[in-house]
């Protein structure tokens with residue numbers, strides 16, 4: 010439904026040029042919810058604005074529903090943009106228009122009759138839970154209600170694609186959940202394809218089918234959400250995951266960590282395991298086979314789109330050779346092992 014082919018975007022020129030996107034290839038199949046996550050300044054907003062050509066790519070081609078937007082003239086593009094609804098972090102509502110009139114606006118611009126507009130707007134207000142707010146003004150609404158108006162307005166022209174630019178970043182966690190549920194409902198009921206950008210793993214985890222990770226204008230990793238959360242392919246992906254799971258070693262331990270192993274140190278490891286390895290009795294096996302005592306410092310289990318993900322930070326307490334063998338055993342399993350550092354033995 011959405012295809013970007015080798016899309017690049019440079020702002021400015023000469024010594025002040027900023028390359029915001031570089032050779033982005035992206036395909037979002039019809040009816041799916043695709044997330045793009047990245048740190049601030051990575052190029053997320055530029056990417057999503059290149060889809061409906063609010064920003065024109067410096068190079069590359071953009072297709073929506075088989076039509077190449079980058080090949081259209083201005084009038085054709087205005088028409089084609091009806092295929093792409095968009096919502097924003099700060100809602101972008103017209104403050105001097107009522108809820109009803111905000112949602113009606115795209116239809117007025119398309120010169121639809123008052124009757125046709127009414128027939129379209131009222132069901133959208135029902136769908137977004139705003140039927141009783143039609144005559145109110147944006148200033149009288151909560152953030153979540155404003156975003157619902159923006160969603161209804163984005164759907165008014167019957168788009169095939171909804172672009173969401175950090176749509177929940179200005180909302181509290183509870184309101185975020187209700188807006189994400191609404192987006193999911195719209196995706197399922199209307200078969201709408203959704204491309205969203207976010208810096209929040211929670212958003213990706215909650216509703217996306219696939220996710221891309223953008224860094225310095227490049228798409229560095231792309232995967233199904235279950236795979237991304239259980240086995241990110243890049244270091245940045247793993248950092249996002251560790252932040253999301255809040256599985257950082259406690260500060261008191263960080264202060265004791267040494268980079269190099271010494272004659273009297275134990276390694277501290279972070280283990281991430283998914284699928285079958287979750288149920289493997291690892292700790293008893295390390296004790297039985299290698300004589301290692303495992304001191305668990307932190308642990309947690311998450312369920313992500315039906316897949317189980319286990320995490321643990323642990324100190325492996327044994328002699329140097331036993332510890333080396335224990336690490337080799339751990340690495341032979343279907344799990345990710347990271348040695349965070351070494352601590353002096355206290356035994």
Ligand SMILES: Nc1ncnc2c1ncn2[C@@H]1O[C@H](COP(=O)(O)OP(=O)(O)OP(=O)(O)O)[C@@H](O)[C@H]1O
Pocket residue numbers: 020021027028029047048049050051052053054055056208
């Ligand atoms: N209009 C512009 N003119 C010049 N540089 C720009 C412009 N818009 C964005 N940039 C630069 O392009 C890069 C990517 O910016 P972009 O806004 O796409 O990132 P982002 O991932 O959306 O960041 P954030 O999450 O902070 O909004 C940044 O270095 C930014 O400074």
